[in-house]
Amino acid sequence: MIELDKVSKVYTTKTIETTALNDISLNVAKGEFLSIMGPSGCGKSTLLNIMGLLDAPSNGQVKIDGQNISNYLGKPMAKFRNEKLGFIFQSFHLIADLSVIDNVEVPLLYRKISGKERKEMASRALDAVGLSNRKKHFPSQLSGGQKQRVAIARAIVGEPKIILADEPTGNLDSVMGDEVLDILKYLNEKEDTTIVMVTHDERMASKTDRLIRLYDGSQVA
Amino acid sequence: MIKHIFKLIWNKKSKNALMILEIALSFFVLFAGLTYMLFNIEKLNEPMGFETDDKWMIDLDNLHDLDSSQIIKVIDNLERSLLEKEEIENVSFTQYMAPFSGSSSSSQSEEMGFNMWSLFVSCDVGLSDALEMEIKNGRWFEKSDLDAGIEPVVVNSKFIDEYFSGKPMVDSLIQFHRDYKIIGVVEAYKYQGQFEENHPTLFRLKPKYECKDYVILDMKEDTGLNFEEELSSIVSSNINKEGSTILQLSKRRFETGRDKWLLLGSMIFICGFLCLNVALGLFGVLWFNIHKRKSEIGLRQALGAHTSDISKQFISEVLILTLIALGIGVFFAIQIPILKITEFESRFFYKATWIACLAILGLVFICALFPSMQAAKITPANSLQED
Incomplete structure (x- = not known):
C-alpha cells in the first residue's frame, strides 16, 4: 500500500545541513497497522509527513496505492491527500470556531458533495467514534479523549484507505489512549484501513501488527 | 463553502464586530466626502453663463x-x-x-x-x-x-x-x-x-x-x-x-471659489488618508489573523485544500465581512435621501453610495490579496509541527 524506496530528507539552512531521514526503504501492506518508534528528533514525524505528502523527500521514491507520488504537486496532490489519506495529530488540530460536526465536515468541503450529504457522512463518522451526542458542541467543551475522537471522525469521514496518526495518544491518559487505540484497531480490522502510527508508547506499539524503530534518521529495527 | 465561511464568521462574531464597525464607519466618511465632492464637482462643471477673463x-x-x-x-x-x-x-x-x-x-x-x-x-x-x-x-x-x-x-x-x-x-x-x-x-x-x-x-x-x-x-x-x-x-x-x-x-x-477649493482639497485629503488608514489597518488585522490561524491553514491543506482554496477562503471571509459592513452602512446612508435630511439632490447620495461601496470593496480586496497569498504559501508540515 505504501512503498518507500531509499527515501532521504535533508534540511538545509545557510550554515548547516541536517539529515532527518537517511535511505529509508519500507513497505506497508494493505490493511496493515504499523507503528513507528524512536527517540525525539529521530525523524518519525518527517517520515509520516513524507508518507502523507505534507513534505517532499530530498531523495528516493514514494509510492502509495501503486502511484508514484514523489512528483505530485498542486491540485493532484491536494486531491490525493483528500481522497486517499486521513490524518490524526497529537494536538488534535480542531478548528476552535467550528462545532464538532462542522470540524468533521472539513475534508468534505474540498469535494463536490452537497451540504446534506456532507452532514450525513459527518454524522456517520461521529457515530462510529461514539460522539453522535456531541455534534453541536465546540472543541473547548470536550475532553482530550473526545477531541481526539473528533479528530479520528474527521480522518475517516472521507473513507480514506490510509490513516496516518502522529502520536494520537500522546496527549491522553492511558484510559483515553486505550479508547483511541481501540477505535483505530477497529478501523484497521473491520474497515481494512491501513494505519501508520508514530508513538512513544511501547504499550500502544505492542498492540499494532508491526513496529519499526528509527534512530538518527535511519531504520534500526 | 460559502455556508462554511458564514459559520466561521458567525462563530467569531464578537471578534469580527470591530472590523465590521471600522469598515462601516469608513464607508460613512467616504460616503459623506464623496457626496459633497460630487455635488460641488457638478456645480464646477456647470457653465457660469458669462466670461470673467478680461x-x-x-x-x-x-x-x-x-x-x-x-x-x-x-x-x-x-x-x-x-x-x-x-x-x-x-x-x-x-x-x-x-x-x-x-x-x-x-x-x-x-x-x-x-x-x-x-x-x-x-x-x-x-x-x-x-x-x-x-x-x-x-x-x-x-x-x-x-x-x-x-x-x-x-x-x-x-x-x-x-x-x-x-x-x-x-x-x-x-x-x-x-x-x-x-x-x-x-x-x-x-x-x-x-x-x-x-x-x-x-x-x-x-x-x-x-x-x-x-x-x-x-x-x-x-x-x-x-x-x-x-x-x-x-x-x-x-x-x-x-x-x-x-x-x-x-x-x-x-477668491469666491477659494474656500470651496480648500474644502474640496481637504475632503480629498481626508478621504485619501482614511483609505490609507483603513488599508493599513485591514492589512495588519489580516496579517495577524493569518499568523494566528497558521495551524488551521496547515490542517486544511493536510485535509485536501489546495493553495487556491486557502486564498479564496481568506479573501471570501474578508469580502463577506465587508459586505455585511457595507450593508449596515448603506442602510443608514440611504435614510438621508429618503428622509430628505439635506438640500442635496438624492442622486448625489446614491452615486456616492455606489462609489464608496466599490472603493471600499476594491480596497479590501487589494488588502486581502497579499496576506491571503502568503497564507497559501504556508506549508502544512511546518505549521502543524509549530502548534
Whole structure:
C-alpha cells in the first residue's frame, strides 16, 4: 500500500545541513497497522509527513496505492491527500470556531458533495467514534479523549484507505489512549484501513501488527 | 463553502464586530466626502453663463448721494469717457446683482397656477456683450425694448426647465406680479460664483441711469493692471469723488471659489488618508489573523485544500465581512435621501453610495490579496509541527 524506496530528507539552512531521514526503504501492506518508534528528533514525524505528502523527500521514491507520488504537486496532490489519506495529530488540530460536526465536515468541503450529504457522512463518522451526542458542541467543551475522537471522525469521514496518526495518544491518559487505540484497531480490522502510527508508547506499539524503530534518521529495527 | 465561511464568521462574531464597525464607519466618511465632492464637482462643471477673463467691474457706490439729473449727466459722461479708451471694448451698467456682488433680489408668484420663484436682475442692454453671455434661444435686449408695451424679459435655462420644461417659451407671455414677454433664454447666470447653484433668473431691462450700482467693462485681451490707475482717475474725475473700487472678475471668481477649493482639497485629503488608514489597518488585522490561524491553514491543506482554496477562503471571509459592513452602512446612508435630511439632490447620495461601496470593496480586496497569498504559501508540515 505504501512503498518507500531509499527515501532521504535533508534540511538545509545557510550554515548547516541536517539529515532527518537517511535511505529509508519500507513497505506497508494493505490493511496493515504499523507503528513507528524512536527517540525525539529521530525523524518519525518527517517520515509520516513524507508518507502523507505534507513534505517532499530530498531523495528516493514514494509510492502509495501503486502511484508514484514523489512528483505530485498542486491540485493532484491536494486531491490525493483528500481522497486517499486521513490524518490524526497529537494536538488534535480542531478548528476552535467550528462545532464538532462542522470540524468533521472539513475534508468534505474540498469535494463536490452537497451540504446534506456532507452532514450525513459527518454524522456517520461521529457515530462510529461514539460522539453522535456531541455534534453541536465546540472543541473547548470536550475532553482530550473526545477531541481526539473528533479528530479520528474527521480522518475517516472521507473513507480514506490510509490513516496516518502522529502520536494520537500522546496527549491522553492511558484510559483515553486505550479508547483511541481501540477505535483505530477497529478501523484497521473491520474497515481494512491501513494505519501508520508514530508513538512513544511501547504499550500502544505492542498492540499494532508491526513496529519499526528509527534512530538518527535511519531504520534500526 | 460559502455556508462554511458564514459559520466561521458567525462563530467569531464578537471578534469580527470591530472590523465590521471600522469598515462601516469608513464607508460613512467616504460616503459623506464623496457626496459633497460630487455635488460641488457638478456645480464646477456647470457653465457660469458669462466670461470673467478680461472683465473688470467698477463699484459706483458713491453715486447714491446724487439726484437723478446729476446721475444722468454723470453716467452719460462716464460711459463716453470709458468708451474713448482703446483698452475698453464694451460698457454695461447694472443694478446690485452684478457678478460676485453678494447681493440678491428674488420674488415668487402663484399667478400661473403654480409656485414660481426667481431671482430678478435689472441691467442695461450692454450686459450680454460686456459679459459675453451665451444666448441659447431668442435674443438679448435691444434699446427699443425699453418702449415695448409688454415688458420684455430674458430668462435663464433653469427658469424654463423648472417651470416650463419642454415648452418653446420664446415670445410667450408669463404673469409674475405683472405681464412679461420672454424674448430670450440665456444659458446660466451663476453670478455668486462657479460653485453656486444656477437658480431660476429673470433679467429685466432698465435704462442705464437706473443701473447705477456697477459698471462692467469688457477689456481688450491682456490689458495690464497698470490701467487700473488710469481708470480710477477717469471714474474720480467723472463722479467728482475718490475711492471707487475697481475689481477684476477673474480675480473675484478665484477668491469666491477659494474656500470651496480648500474644502474640496481637504475632503480629498481626508478621504485619501482614511483609505490609507483603513488599508493599513485591514492589512495588519489580516496579517495577524493569518499568523494566528497558521495551524488551521496547515490542517486544511493536510485535509485536501489546495493553495487556491486557502486564498479564496481568506479573501471570501474578508469580502463577506465587508459586505455585511457595507450593508449596515448603506442602510443608514440611504435614510438621508429618503428622509430628505439635506438640500442635496438624492442622486448625489446614491452615486456616492455606489462609489464608496466599490472603493471600499476594491480596497479590501487589494488588502486581502497579499496576506491571503502568503497564507497559501504556508506549508502544512511546518505549521502543524509549530502548534
